[in-house]
Amino acid sequence: MAAIAALAVVVIVLAIVLLSGGGGHKYTFLFQNAGQLVNDNQVMVGGSPVGNVSGIDLSPDNLAEVHVEVEQELHEGTTAVIRATSLSGVANHYLSISPGPNSSPALDEGATLGLASTTTPVDIDQLFNSFPTKVREGLQNFIKGNGQIYAGRGKEANESYKYFGTALNRATAFAEELNADEQLLSKFLVSSSNLTSAVAGRGAQLSSAISNANQAFQAISSQNVALEQTLEELPPVMRQSNTTFVNLRAALDDVEPLINTAKPATKNLAPFLAELRPVLNKFIPFTRNLGLALDRPGPHNDTTSLLKEIPVVQQRASRTFPHAEAAIAAFQPQLNFARSYTPDLFNALGHLGAAAGAYDGNGNYVRASISGANLFKYGSGKLTPITRAEQFNGFTSTSTPRRCPGGATQPAADASNPYVNPPHGGSSVNPSECNVNQGTGG
Secondary structure (H helix, E strand, O other): OHHHHHHHHHHHHHHHHHHHOOOOEEEEEEEOOOOOOOOOOEEEEOOEEEEEEEEEEEOOOOOEEEEEEEOOOOEOOOEEEEEEOOOOOOOOEEEEEEOOOOOOOEOOOOOEEOHHHEEOOOOHHHHHHOOOHHHHHHHHHHHHHHHHHHOOOHHHHHHHHOOHHHHHHHHHHHHHHHHOOHHHHHHHHHHHHHHHHHHHHOHHHHHHHHHHHHHHHHHHHOOHHHHHHHHHHHHHHHHHHHHHHHHHHHHHHHHHHHHHHHHHHHOOHHHHHHHHHHHHHHHHHHHHHHHHHHOOOOOOOOHHHHHHHHHHHHHHHHHHHHHHHHHHHHHHHHHHHHHOOHHHHHHHHHOOOOOOOOEEOOEEOOOOOOHHHOOEEEEOOEEEEOOHHHOOHHHHOOOOOOEOOOOOOOOOOOOOOOOOOOOOOOOOOOHHHOEOOOOOOO
16 A cells, blocks of 8 residues: 555656646747747757747737746746748747856746847748739749649659659769769850850841741742752762862862961961951041031031131131231330340249248248338448438439339349340340439439
């Protein structure tokens, strides 16, 4: 009796452990949707069941709250994924948990793991919904068409499926034979691609050629008698052709020296044509632009319009140029007179920056004053300040200075200024046209 009682106690304890999940730890996982989970779906860790889904609720944020009860305690870093045993199933989903490391803090009882720790599965319906409407309709029609193909033919289809494995085996052997010479296969594929591209690019011509060939064969078939006579005459023609080809071989031998002589002359022809191609490519836009320059739509925008307007311009210029020539001739004496003053003008402009030696926060500055402001007087080869009482004496005179070229500064020791003729024969100014005694102090 004691043994029976002890066995009953062990059975009760095992039933409690197995049915209650070993005490259980309750947690909540948030998903974007429940992913077709239902109550009592399994919760697995590493492919082994450790609990089940105890309930599914809707959160205030319209998220799926999946409540689970598992045997083991979970730690921070735990993640969960809703998985399906197959794509075609409906209620065959389960919750796969990847526990966090045991070195991390344990999760509180009833803790909630958010979207950052969960992954919602993508159902096959969502995959189909990602296709455009026409693609979905085509897929539906494809599935329906396959259904119609095998409707009432299930037995025959099953018989054909028996040979499907053998067909795959033979296809594998065929592929291995193709791969035995990869270089030849690659060359064949490239050549086939080039041939297909060439044929596809000339679809209209190919269709026309087939149509014309069909007409040609129909015409030949309608001339059976003539074709028969032609075939009867063909052997003598071929014999004569043989004689012609023999003579042609001797003629080719005679032409060979000409070809050998022409080879050096044509050796550089290919590089020349290669270099000529870019020139021709650039010459095409040039000729197009030249055509536009000669004749462009619209008024007054091309060479043709210009040539039409040139006579009018010539008439107006013929009346204008005589007056312009007279004006230039009348201006020539003034130009000759001013030419000798060119150094004075350019020295005045060129030495403005050289005088700005000192500078402050605003940049270079100059303390200068012109001699005509009556601040200095010139004597003994130097400028000396004048008294305050004498500063306004110069303003009583109404005479205008008539300095000679180079007279705006002190006379140089080599007598190069003032620059008048004579003694300087290159000057266009003589002493009667200016005052050689007016210098910086005059």
